[in-house]
Amino acid sequence: xxxxxxxxxxxxxxxxxxxxxxxxxxxxxxxxxxxxxxxxxxxxxxxxxxxxxxxxxxxxxxxxxxxxxxxxxxxxxxxxxxxxxxxxxxxxxxxxxxxxxxxxxxxxxxxxxxxxxxxxxxxxxxxxxxxxxxxxxxxxxxxxxxxxxxxxxxxxxxxxxxxxxxxxxxxxxxxxxxxxxxxxxxxxxxxxxxxxxxxxxxxxxxxxxxxxxxxxxxxxxxxxxxxxxxxxxxxxxxxxxxxxxxxxxxxxxxxxxxxxxxxxxxxxxxxxxxxxxxxxxxxxxxxxxxxxxxxxxxxxxxxxxxxxxxxxxxxxxxxxxxxxxxxxxxxxxxxxx
Ligand SMILES: Nc1ncnc2c1ncn2[C@@H]1O[C@H](COP(=O)(O)OP(=O)(O)O)[C@@H](O)[C@H]1O
Ligand SMILES: [Mg+2]
Numbered sequence: 001x002x003x004x005x006x007x008x009x010x011x012x013x014x015x016x017x018x019x020x021x022x023x024x025x026x027x028x029x030x031x032x033x034x035x036x037x038x039x040x041x042x043x044x045x046x047x048x049x050x051x052x053x054x055x056x057x058x059x060x061x062x063x064x065x066x067x068x069x070x071x072x073x074x075x076x077x078x079x080x081x082x083x084x085x086x087x088x089x090x091x092x093x094x095x096x097x098x099x100x101x102x103x104x105x106x107x108x109x110x111x112x113x114x115x116x117x118x119x120x121x122x123x124x125x126x127x128x129x130x131x132x133x134x135x136x137x138x139x140x141x142x143x144x145x146x147x148x149x150x151x152x153x154x155x156x157x158x159x160x161x162x163x164x165x166x167x168x169x170x171x172x173x174x175x176x177x178x179x180x181x182x183x184x185x186x187x188x189x190x191x192x193x194x195x196x197x198x199x200x201x202x203x204x205x206x207x208x209x210x211x212x213x214x215x216x217x218x219x220x221x222x223x224x225x226x227x228x229x230x231x232x233x234x235x236x237x238x239x240x241x242x243x244x245x246x247x248x249x250x251x252x253x254x255x256x257x258x259x260x261x262x263x264x265x266x267x268x269x270x271x272x273x274x275x276x277x278x279x280x281x282x283x284x285x286x287x288x289x290x291x292x293x294x295x296x297x298x299x300x301x302x303x304x305x306x307x308x309x310x311x312x313x314x315x316x317x318x319x320x321x322x323x324x325x326x327x328x329x330x331x332x333x334x335x336x337x
Contacts, residue, residue: 004050012046013037080302081291082109084116086253088190091224091234093249094289095241095265096258101287103128104305105256106194106237110134110154113192120154122194123171123201129156132305141170164200168216171201175219182230193223194235199243202236206245224248242268255292256300259284273297 004012017032017040037043082092092109094102103126110120111134122129130138139151140158157174159167174193181187195201201220209215224234225248236252238244242264249255257269261282270278277290277297284290287302 004047004054008050009043009046010034010037012050013042016042016046080105080108080112081293081296081298081300082112083254083293084112084118086293087113087235088118088192088231088233089228090251090253091236093236093241093252093255094258095236095238095256095260095269096284096289097260097262098239099286100258100260100284101289101302102237102239102258103196104132104287105258105289105302106196106235107132107134107305108302109235110192110194114154118190118192120192120194121174122156122196123159123167123174124156124196125159125162125167126196127158127160128196130158168200171195172217172219175223178232179219179223179227182227182232187231190231190233192233192235194237195220196237198236198238199240202245202248204243204245207247221245221248224251241265253293256289257281257292258289259286 014031014037017037021027032042034043087109094106094109096102106122107129110122113120114134120135122135124130129135133156135154135156137151137153138156138158141162157170159170162170178187178191178193182191201217202224203217206215206217207221207225209217215221223232227233236244236249240262241249241257241260242262255272257273259281260266260269266278266281269281273281273290273292274297277292280290280299284299287304289300289302291298291300
């Protein structure tokens with residue numbers, strides 16, 4: 001708790017002096033001397049009042065944290081806190097150890113974007129997006145050759161059979177192609193690219209390296225830093241938040257932090273969430289996330305994906321089961337039907 005400064009005490013003591021004067025009908029327009037205030041007990045009264053206010057503010061802050069963490073917010077009507085238009089400006093970030101419900105949450109967010117008319121892509125190395133998914137088109141990338149495309153509408157890019165180096169090459173090629181289509185005016189709608197295992201594509205220091213020639217992630221970083229200007233935004237999903245490029249995470253306003261025990265990650269996330277919340281991270285259950293959006297921090301409970309979710313105003317129930325699997329042997333430059 002910060003100790004009140006001398007000037008603050010003096011100002012408060014003077015105010016108390018005038019309050020007393022007016023209470024007794026004795027109006028004074030002359031500022032009292034410090035000595036006089038001290039002798040009449042105003043200084044010590046002001047000091048203890050200020051101290052009490054501080055302690056109260058501290059405990060109010062703590063109480064609001066305790067209240068917020070006592071019970072996770074179970075969003076009514078299945079609506080997780082998610083600001084779509086803000087996501088289109090600044091993306092989203094989902095972190096947590098393996099099996100904490102990150103992909104399930106990212107699918108829910110993807111669904112909300114799709115409902116808002118956004119075309120969503122997911123680069124999926126683990127085939128988690130092929131079932132219970134809001135995206136019903138899958139393109140399996142079997143080989144990295146040439147250039148990606150074309151495809152129509154929201155798509156999962158299944159990169160599970162590629163090695164990590166080729167997954168990175170694919171992501172960069174895809175970003176290049178998306179950027180070109182937006183810059184040329186060919187694509188006029190909003191597009192959103194979700195990176196699973198983001199630490200592979202957006203590693204710490206990558207942005208700095210992106211200024212060098214022949215950087216394998218040049219286009220990924222280009223999309224992330226300037227894509228918002230022409231309708232391209234990104235979602236980060238990662239088990240290792242501390243390994244993601246720090247300046248990239250700073251772009252993102254909406255963060256969902258799931259359970260983690262990793263000291264480096266907790267320390268890093270503490271910078272955004274504050275001490276009390278970061279200490280909560282290791283106690284979270286599967287499906288629980290600390291949601292942060294600017295000033296607002298709250299504990300939220302996500303649902304399992306198969307649960308039917310009511311949308312905002314309509315009564316429609318979505319069962320987001322995967323419907324049609326379109327596997328294209330995307331030999332990326334060659335146009336695939
Ligand atoms: N909110 C939730 N409630 C219940 N089960 C969940 C929830 N979120 C995820 N699961 C289940 O937990 C498992 C792991 O979820 P997943 O989203 O794949 O985690 P991650 O991507 O973090 O590894 C899956 O079987 C999924 O169905
Ligand atoms: Mg996952």
